[in-house]
Amino acid sequence: MSAQPEGPTTARRVAPPGGRHDSVMEFAEASETARVTESGRPPCGSTPPPQALCRPAFATSPLAMAVVDRGGVIVGANDAARALLCGAEDSGGLVGRDADDVLDLHSDARTADAYREILRGRQARLSRTRRLKHPSGHSIWLRVTVSPLPDAEAVLLSLSDITAHRGLQDRLHHLELHDPLTRLPNRSLFFERVSAALEAGPYEGSGTYEGATGRVGLCLLDIDGFKAVNDSLGHPVGDRLLVAVAERLTHCADRAHGATGAPLVARLGGDEFALLVEESTGTEQLAELARAVLDALREPFDLAGHRVSVSASIGVVERQITGTSTTALMQAADTTLYWAKADGKGRWTFFDPERNAHRMTRQTLSSSLRPAVERGEFALEYQPLVEMADGGLRGVEALVRWRHPQFGLLSPNRFIGLAEEDGSIVQLGRWVLRTACAQARRWQVEHPEVPPVFVSVNVAVRQMWDSDLVADVAQTLAETGLPPELLQLELIESAVMGTAGRPLRALQALSDMGVRIAIDDFGTGYSNLAYLSRLPVSVLKLDGAFVRGFRAEEGAPAEPADEVIVEALVQLAHRLGITVTAECVETTEQADRLRRIGCDTGQGWLYSRPVAADRISGLLAAERG
């Protein structure tokens, strides 16, 4: 028996009959049979020609060599080659065997191709490192060099045993890839394994093996308050803590041993650890692992007489291998870990593409806002404003949405702030005003038999300063034909507080025109009614927080404070000639209380969510009937 490739082997080829060149045969015979005398010299009485010395030189060379014919069959091998590749009990030798089988020259396509080319005399040289199983059981590392023999239909195999060198290399490699403190795989090895896991997929067709899920999962963990342990108890105790955490993580990983082995535990640096689950089965598997890890770390640590309790935050990502990269996976895990910390630490959090998109898209959104207005990517929805006394439809609030080609339907909270920052709110605000007024006029014209509904349009602070709002409104009303009393403008308190000069004159001019001014989200800012009474404000929109305060637990007494405040606010507003609209009315109990308190109008899911314009047309048609 001779050495076996440690990788898979293919069926042995049969050497082509007559495939050997005569001179090769001769050399082969010489090499397997040629022996020098005990003295190491050729027999006395003759001085062999230098050429003839080649045979004994080949046979006795300490460098392992073999000659292979063009058919790939070993036709000669020296003692060193036999010693290297054959077991002690091996009587068959190497001659007659296929070299590529013996030396594993066919397991990877590139080597197999190059080897074939050399045999055909079309390539100069080939060098490869191979790991083989020696018949005595141990592994050997060989450097195999294949070079053509000039003027012969054969190639020469030179083999050097680099096992010792590789052993040293492996040990160095191990040191390079492991953390000396915890002995866990380090960042480099972890990244290597993640990359390998991602390269393994996708498994399709014949590449599929049983249990392959084509998915990967990752827990990225950071010890909460590790710095405090280091600072208060000293670095040696901090180090002990890291070692103890590493042990508990390894224990968790061992217990979570799955089809593809235990998750890989690594220390990525500082107090950051990671667990990699190859071939994960889904989010639940990762959630279970994260839970087990948090449980395991909850037990206090006994560190050189110090009892230390810590918690950890974990970012968890689980996804398909297809379409992801090491960078994307690690970034997602990083972001998720940050969320776990931000959400209060001592917890695990799943990667949420929505939440991530929010973070990622801020910049993208802001850069595409302006062109989006021109491309007509915005749309308005309208939410009914209902008379509390009789439930009748009095008006609608126009609420803008962005039909983003990439991110889908975006709510205004995602982009109004950005639009204010970069000034595109002026252009967008004009579009909203024009669209809402045109729509309100259409309802008025199309439903003459019912009292016309007014439209309430949100105006951002920057619109007050950066554009001529009065001129815009006047022009829009003129163009659409909407009577000014059917337009209400919603401004937040800060837009009108301390107002002097231009914004105040604008408010006054709008009010003089007959347009109603409402203070939006009232109660979240200064809430200075006395001041507001001096401005041309006709409506207060009470912030949803007040109404939410009404939502008492079942059976428990209602939170009276909010009710008292709201009641006082409503009375005061009424005395100042201001009407009150309650936002976020979601339940009939809230509506009942608001009605008792004297609120004029209500808006909220109890009545209707924001809807498309034609739904409002439907409501108007129904009112007539």
Ligand code: C2E
């Ligand atoms: P807002 O002016 O206070 O509008 C009311 C918000 O409360 C709307 O959210 C509406 O969908 C939501 N809402 C209505 N009823 C309920 C309810 O019963 N419960 C709860 N929880 N929420 C309810 P939306 O449409 O996301 O608008 C958010 C904010 O975006 C608006 O708050 C407004 O400040 C701003 N916005 C919307 N459209 C425009 C616009 O055209 N221009 C400007 N400058 N801002 C706008």
Ligand code: MG
């Ligand atoms: Mg509003």
Ligand code: MG
């Ligand atoms: Mg509001």
